[in-house]
Amino acid sequence: MAGNKIKIRRGTIEEAVALSRLIPEFENPAGAETYRNKLEGRDHLIVLAEIDEPCGFKVGYDREGDGTFYSWIGGVLPDYRRNCVARALAYEMENYCREQQYTHLRMKTRNEHKAMLQFAVRNGFYITGLKAYPDPMKSRILLEKRL
Numbered sequence: 737m738a739g740n741k742i743k744i745r746r747g748t749i750e751e752a753v754a755l756s757r758l759i760p761e762f763e764n765p766a767g768a769e770t771y772r773n774k775l776e777g778r779d780h781l782i783v784l785a786e787i788d789e790p791c792g793f794k795v796g797y798d799r800e801g802d803g804t805f806y807s808w809i810g811g812v813l814p815d816y817r818r819n820c821v822a823r824a825l826a827y828e829m830e831n832y833c834r835e836q837q838y839t840h841l842r843m844k845t846r847n848e849h850k851a852m853l854q855f856a857v858r859n860g861f862y863i864t865g866l867k868a869y870p871d872p873m874k875s876r877i878l879l880e881k882r883l
Contacts, residue, residue, distance in 0.1 A: 747784035
């Protein structure tokens with residue numbers, strides 16, 4: 737894979753769902769109906785990354801209508817991690833948000849997903865809150881980034 741160029745393109749709900757089912761961290765990935773319910777009638781973005789084949793995705797939408805775009809779900813297949821795929825997807829979403837005049841990007845991750853938390857902080861997100869769960873590893877960490 738080294739040296740292969742990452743291609744970022746718009747994707748479909750079906751492509752995002754198919755990739756999400758290959759991400760080991762996702763315990764019970766959402767189906768197409770959940771995606772349609774969240775995205776229908778709202779400004780949204782689905783981007784896919786390819787290195788020879790689809791290897792990552794990112795989905796976000798205007799959840800609150802307050803100038804903030806919500807980065808809802810995304811992932812990179814294990815064999816393609818550490819190849820800047822997540823960064824390329826994030827960069828594409830951030831560019832889209834700036835073009836659409838969003839002022840902030842929000843996301844949340846679970847405490848157990850340390851790599852995602854580290855990625856977010858390294859890329860300019862700051863922690864804005866915590867939704868505690870009985871199992872602390874399942875607690876959600878809320879993050880935001882000013883665009």
